[in-house]
C-alpha cells in the first residue's frame with residue numbers, strides 16, 4: 001500500500017493537547033487549576049527529579065503535588081515500578097478526579113501513563129517529556145506500557161494523554177548520545193513525510209544546538225507523528241509508516257543487548273534506517289544517489305556499527321520476532337522517495353541479506 005503525505009507544514013498545526021512552549025510553568029499551572037488541589041500526583045525517575053523538577057518549581061500550586069520517584073533506566077520499566085506507582089496512588093488517596101503528571105524521558109512517560117490509565121480504570125495524565133526522544137516520539141501517540149518476560153513493551157494500552165507539554169530547556173542537561181538518539185526519530189519523520197523537515201535537520205548543528213531553532217523543529221516533528229497517529233490510531237495501516245527503520249533497527253537493538261553492549265534505541269533505528277533505505281532502493285526504486293548521501297550523513301552522526309556476515313541469520317531471526325509481523329512474513333515499511341511511504345512490503349531473505357551487506361561494507365573498514 002502506497003502513501004504520500006498530502007499536507008505540508010504551512011497547513012499543519014499541533015493538536016490542542018500538545019503544547020511546545022518556553023512558558024512551561026504557566027501552561028502547567030493552567031492545566032492543574034482544573035483538578036482538585038489534593039489530587040495532584042507527580043511521577044519522576046531519579047534523574048528527572050534531579051535535573052527537571054527544578055525547572056517546574058515556580059508552577060503555581062506545585063507544592064500540592066504528591067511525588068513518587070522510580071529508579072531510572074530501561075531495566076526498571078517493569079511491573080515492579082508500575083506497582084510502586086499504583087501503590088503510591090492508592091496510599092495517597094488518588095481517585096477518578098486525580099491528575100497524574102509524568103515528568104521524565106520515555107521510560108517515565110510510558111510507565112506513568114500506563115499506571116494512570118489502569119488505576120481505578122483510568123485517571124487523567126499529563127506528559128512532560130524531558131528527553132528529545134520522548135519529546136518527538138514517546139510522549140505523543142498514546143502508546144503506554146512496560147517490559148515483561150524479557151520482551152519490550154509486552155504489556156500496555158493505548159490511551160491519549162490529557163496534555164503533553166514540551167519545553168526544550170530540559171534538553172540542556174541531556175548528554176549528546178541521548179540527544180542524537182532522539183534525533184533519529186526526527187530524521188525518520190523527515191524521511192517518511194517531508195523533504196522540508198529533512199532539509200532543516202541536515203542543516204542543524206548538533207554539537208552546538210540552538211534551542212530556539214530546535215524548538216521549532218521539535219514542533220514540526222511532533223506534527224508529523226500526530227499526522228500519522230490521527231489517520232490510524234490503532235496502527236492498522238498508515239501509522240506503520242512510523243516503523244520505518246525499526247524492523248532492522250530492533251534486530252540490532254536486541255542483538256547488542258544480548259551481547260551486553262546495548263545500543264540506545266535511536267542509534268539502533270538510525271542504523272536500521274540505513275539498511276532499510278537500501279531495501280527501499282531494492283524493493284521500491286528509492287533513488288541510488290540519495291541513498292548514498294543519506295547513509296553518509298546518518299553515519300557521520302551515529303558513527304560505525306560493525307557487523308559480521310556470521311550474524312545475519314541471528315538478525316534475520318530477530319526481525320522475525322518483531323511484533324508487527326503477521327504470521328511468518330517479515331513486514332517492512334519502506335519509502336519510494338522522501339515523503340512517499342510503502343507499508344506492508346515483504347522482502348526476501350536474499351534482499352535483507354543484501355541490505356545487511358550494504359550496511360556491513362559501510363561500517364566495516
Ligand SMILES: NC(=O)c1ccc[n+]([C@@H]2O[C@H](COP(=O)([O-])OP(=O)(O)OC[C@H]3O[C@@H](n4cnc5c(N)ncnc54)[C@H](O)[C@@H]3O)[C@@H](O)[C@H]2O)c1
Nearest residue numbers: 047051072105106107130131133134137138143170173174
Ligand atoms: N510510547 C511510545 O510511542 C514510545 C516511542 C518511542 C520510545 N518509547 C519508549 O521510550 C523509552 C526510551 O525513552 P528515552 O530515550 O527518553 O529514555 P529514558 O526515559 O530512559 O531517558 C534516558 C536517560 O536520560 C535521563 N533523563 C531524562 N531526562 C533528562 C534530562 N532532562 N537531563 C538529564 N537526564 C535526563 C533518564 O533518567 C535516563 O537515564 C523506551 O522505554 C521506549 O520503549 C515509547
Ligand SMILES: [Zn+2]
Nearest residue numbers: 185246265269
Ligand atoms: Zn523508535
